[in-house]
Every structure is written in structure tokens, then in C-alpha cells.
Amino acid sequence: MIKKLMICFMLTLLLMSPLQAYGAPSGFDGGVNNEYQYEEIVFITGEPMKFSGELDVKVSEGKNGDTETVKYTYNLTNKDETIKTKLTRKVTFVTEFTERNDKGQVIGQTTLTNYSEKIEIGKDKYELEDFQFSKSDVIDKRPASDFYSGNFEGRKYYTVNRDEGQIVVTISGGDVGYENFWGSTETQIINYYITSNRKVTDEDGDSETVSWEGSVKAQVSDSLTKKLVYSENEASLSSFNGGYIRTTNREMVSRYEYDLPRMQDNIPDKKRRTSDRINLSAKMVPKVERLVVPKFRDVGGHWAEEYITKLYSLDVFDESQNFFTPEIPMTRVEFTKGVIRACDIRPSMEEAEKESKRRTSRRKEPPEESPFKDVEVEDEDYQYIKQGLEKGIITGVSSDYFKPKASLTKAEAITILIRALGFGSRAPNPGYYTSFSDDDKIPSWARDSVYVAREIGIIEGDSYNRFNPNKVMTRAEASAMLVRFLEFLEKDLQQDYRENIILYN
Incomplete structure (x- = not known):
């Protein structure tokens, strides 16, 4: 035996x-x-x-x-x-x-x-x-x-x-x-x-x-x-x-x-x-493993219901209210927080928070300073912003301001996700065009990310093949994009690193 x-x-x-x-x-x-x-x-x-x-x-x-x-x-x-x-x-x-x-x-x-x-x-x-x-x-x-x-x-x-x-x-x-x-x-x-x-x-x-x-x-x-x-x-x-x-x-x-x-x-x-x-x-x-059950009262029958409930079950969203409000704009800090949680960077965040408390408790140690004037160290979402900045996922709208409550655009969202993957360098040399019909509307700082995101299947154009880079994303639209990002981490990478090699090499 x-x-x-x-x-x-x-x-x-x-x-x-x-x-x-x-x-x-x-x-x-x-x-x-x-x-x-x-x-x-x-x-x-x-x-x-x-x-x-x-x-x-x-x-x-x-x-x-x-x-x-x-x-x-x-x-x-x-x-x-x-x-x-x-x-x-x-x-x-x-x-x-x-x-x-x-x-x-x-x-x-x-x-x-x-x-x-x-x-x-x-x-x-x-x-x-x-x-x-x-x-x-x-x-x-x-x-x-x-x-x-x-x-x-x-x-x-x-x-x-x-x-x-x-x-x-x-x-x-x-x-x-x-x-x-x-x-x-x-x-x-x-x-x-x-x-x-x-x-x-x-x-x-x-x-x-x-x-x-x-x-x-x-x-x-x-x-x-x-x-x-x-x-x-x-x-x-x-x-x-x-x-x-x-x-x-x-x-x-x-x-x-x-x-x-x-x-x-x-x-x-x-x-x-x-x-x-x-x-x-x-x-x-x-x-x-069974996951927590979402009980939002305003997502039943909504086109993004499945995306929202998935993210809530995974603790990407932690809203304690009964209403998710899917059609209001997603803010920059909310999306940053969602990406950090989706990537499961929380263990390092917890260590950073503990270290910050240890530093402030020591004598003669200066208190920690926020990298942005509009984000206080005491803010409940400060560690998410700090980690996003240190990992190169996010940047401020300027050197001093992050504008955490500002609405998030599609160009900003895609740039954050591609930075998290580290795929920005996969874009061609400058001078290329994306395949979107509104290519001329894509900001220069987002062009590489938009190109790569379409190539790996995270985004696609609308019925007119437009990307709409400056469109403000609703919480529902951001949820769908986050789920597609997670599916890439879950399925597409395995396809590329196993089936594409063993079956077709």
C-alpha cells in the first residue's frame, strides 16, 4: 500500500x-x-x-x-x-x-x-x-x-x-x-x-x-x-x-x-x-472557503451586481451600509483602496502602521509626515494611499496634493492597474497609436497603460470603439474593471505560463 x-x-x-x-x-x-x-x-x-x-x-x-x-x-x-x-x-x-x-x-x-x-x-x-x-x-x-x-x-x-x-x-x-x-x-x-x-x-x-x-x-x-x-x-x-x-x-x-x-x-x-x-x-x-455574504439593497438586478458582490465577498469593498450606490462616481481614494486590497498588500500595510506607531511613541522621534497636504496621517485610508505611492501604483495630481475625494477617470483607473502589474514597459516605443477611435483624446501619461490594458484584455472599446479616457467612472464601472483585473491575475496568467508553453511550445 x-x-x-x-x-x-x-x-x-x-x-x-x-x-x-x-x-x-x-x-x-x-x-x-x-x-x-x-x-x-x-x-x-x-x-x-x-x-x-x-x-x-x-x-x-x-x-x-x-x-x-x-x-x-x-x-x-x-x-x-x-x-x-x-x-x-x-x-x-x-x-x-x-x-x-x-x-x-x-x-x-x-x-x-x-x-x-x-x-x-x-x-x-x-x-x-x-x-x-x-x-x-x-x-x-x-x-x-x-x-x-x-x-x-x-x-x-x-x-x-x-x-x-x-x-x-x-x-x-x-x-x-x-x-x-x-x-x-x-x-x-x-x-x-x-x-x-x-x-x-x-x-x-x-x-x-x-x-x-x-x-x-x-x-x-x-x-x-x-x-x-x-x-x-x-x-x-x-x-x-x-x-x-x-x-x-x-x-x-x-x-x-x-x-x-x-x-x-x-x-x-x-x-x-x-x-x-x-x-x-x-x-x-x-x-x-465560504466568504461573507453581501446584503446591499440597491444592487439587485443591476448590471454590475455580480461584480459588486464578488468584490464585497473578497473584502475589496468593506462598506458597512446597506446601500452601495453603484451609479455615483468612484473616488480616487476608493479605487486606490480597492486595488491595494485586491492585490492583498494589507500584510505589509499592517506592518507599516505598526512601525509608524512605534516611531511616534519613541522619544525625540518626529511624527510621521504625510506626502500630501490634503491627506492626514490620521485619516483612515492614509495607509492605503501611502502604500500605493511607495509601490509606484499611484501618484498625486501634483507633488503636494492627491485629491482623494476627486472623481476617478477611466485613464486614471487603467494607469493604476497597469502600474500594479508592472506592465507599462510592454508598450511600443513612443509614436504608436492605440486602436481606439478616440486615440487623440488619451492623455500622454496614460497612453502606455491604455495600450497594454487592451492588449491583455482588461479593457475594450464601446460600441463606437471609443475608450473615453476622461469619462468619470461610476462605482459600478470601477467594480467591473477591478473584477476583470482579478480575472487576469487568476486565469490569464496561468494560461500564458502553462497552456501556452506546454501545449504549443
Whole structure:
């Protein structure tokens, strides 16, 4: 009976600490797992064999948070009972992080500090004698989502039955990923080049050295997503009709593509080869959370009812009144607050507030000064404005004034959202035109954000293909835009970092 898979991984929430521990595929072997079982394909004999069993993962951070150690322990077998098989592997990776606060980035350098691996297949024993490995990632820290990309190189040296030969596996590839409050995805593309030289003894006792070469390409993705699902209240006599459920799903998918010689009793066919692919997948049991139920009396039947109730359930809106007033203008401070909450920057806000109180309580410490003349430090929304300014999400209407109660325009709203994503630099070089018919009405400071927002599907034109950049947004319209922003974080990023790579690469 397969023992329950033990997995201990750290999912550091967005901006809780400057360095993040990402949920990612285990090791660099292309395998997948759920809570109960891990499986991967092994090619060391020249023929693909599926091994499955137990995986234990332990993650620890250094005292200062500038290092991360990940230890993997595997105990696997092949399920073919006609042949004896066993795979044991232990590897430890240590990543050192170097912060570049001037660039808003972190460089992660990963090395292998400990390794051991033994594979038994029938009468043959393969033992890992040496493993060289190096990996480096760059992490771009953004308020709404962290994005990262890396490259790695490695080489494994195995002995065959101690002195009967050597197998060398050269590893190269890269990884891309993101992490935000709504989930995380990492996709690895791993290329293996295998060279085998070993002695083979026939039935007459004669031996010869046989050689073969093969290649394998593994694409594996580990994806965690949170989704909102509306659930009707089955009881008719209740104080509410229904509410939202937040479900957290984690799934791993893998695809191996290989080109190997055809093998017969460890002898490769010199003319014929085998090329094929193998897919693996594993899902975790979803986590289910009920959210608070909104009870606004003025949104029933409104075109934006679903958007408003979603945001209220997620604590993006925290109105305590029974009326949401969807058709009145959204203010600059209300939208800033909504974006900060949608990105879940509240943990860092709470720390900032505590630090501010500690500073003012110390003797001879000057009181904190607001960056804007029209926003007091004591204002209930001050921390949201402060965080938005420090994270580069918002700016004032001038160097001294923020105008928190001023109405919000569409151009301002889109600029705030694209800044939160850090996508402003994705616009073309200056001189381009957006595809909106009122392109000439778009302010120069909002042009890059408007262009990118349309490209990634957060906005679209009206029936006349106008963007209407200077139109004041109602609370209902702002709610719809915020939900589309959240859907981008929830769905579109996963599509780009998993399906677009594995299915179409």
C-alpha cells in the first residue's frame, strides 16, 4: 500500500516578505505529485519506465531570509511485478538571494549541496557518482504579482554495476513563473542528453562495450489557482439567497518527449529509433472557503451586481451600509483602496502602521509626515494611499496634493492597474497609436497603460470603439474593471505560463 505522500512547501503570500518561496515542480526530473503519490519517467536504460511512490519535501529559510534550502527525498518503484525495481534519491538545493532594491528585483542563485541516488532495475544497479548543477533566477517584484524567470545547467554521472560502464546525463533548461494572491504557476522546460557506455555479456559469456545516445525533453508545470464560485442557498426561508465560495486548486502536468534507440536486452538497434511522448498529471484535493455574504439593497438586478458582490465577498469593498450606490462616481481614494486590497498588500500595510506607531511613541522621534497636504496621517485610508505611492501604483495630481475625494477617470483607473502589474514597459516605443477611435483624446501619461490594458484584455472599446479616457467612472464601472483585473491575475496568467508553453511550445 502506497504510503501517503508527505509534502511540506511554503507559499509566501504576496509582499509579506521581500523574498518569496515559490510552489514549483519538485527537483528537475519532470515528475508530478498530489498528496498521496509522486511519479516520474526514468530513461536511464534507454527505455522509458514509470516510477512512483513517496516524496518528502522540506523547505527552510535562513535567519535573515536571504537563503532558502529545499531537501527532496524520493522512494520509488516501478509497478511491473515481473522485474525488481527501486529508486532512492536525496538532493538538497540551496538558493541565495541578492536584493536589488534600486531595480525592484531579486537575483536567486541555486546550487546543489548534497546528493545521492541509486536505481535498481532487475540485476542492474545504477549509482550517481557525481552531480554538478547551477541555476539562476531573476525575480521582478510587482505590487500585483511577482514574475520570475531562470536558467539552469547540470550533469549527472552514473556508474553501472560499479565497474561495467558509465552513463552521463547532461541537463539544460529554464523556468518561468509568477506568484500573486490568486495563485502561482511555474513551468520548467528541461532538456536531457543521455550518453551510455557499458559492458554487456551474452549467454556464451562473451562481453562487449555498447554505446548509445538519446534525448528527452520534459515540460512540467505546477499551478495553484483560486476561483470564486457562487452557491445558491438551498433553503427558501433564509436571510440570504446565496454566497461565494473560494476554491483553491493545485494541479501538476508534465509531458516527456523522447528520441531513443530501440533496445533489446540492453543492446541498442543501430538503425531504428523510438520517438514518442508520455503525459503525466496529478491534482490536489481542492480547499474550500465560504466568504461573507453581501446584503446591499440597491444592487439587485443591476448590471454590475455580480461584480459588486464578488468584490464585497473578497473584502475589496468593506462598506458597512446597506446601500452601495453603484451609479455615483468612484473616488480616487476608493479605487486606490480597492486595488491595494485586491492585490492583498494589507500584510505589509499592517506592518507599516505598526512601525509608524512605534516611531511616534519613541522619544525625540518626529511624527510621521504625510506626502500630501490634503491627506492626514490620521485619516483612515492614509495607509492605503501611502502604500500605493511607495509601490509606484499611484501618484498625486501634483507633488503636494492627491485629491482623494476627486472623481476617478477611466485613464486614471487603467494607469493604476497597469502600474500594479508592472506592465507599462510592454508598450511600443513612443509614436504608436492605440486602436481606439478616440486615440487623440488619451492623455500622454496614460497612453502606455491604455495600450497594454487592451492588449491583455482588461479593457475594450464601446460600441463606437471609443475608450473615453476622461469619462468619470461610476462605482459600478470601477467594480467591473477591478473584477476583470482579478480575472487576469487568476486565469490569464496561468494560461500564458502553462497552456501556452506546454501545449504549443
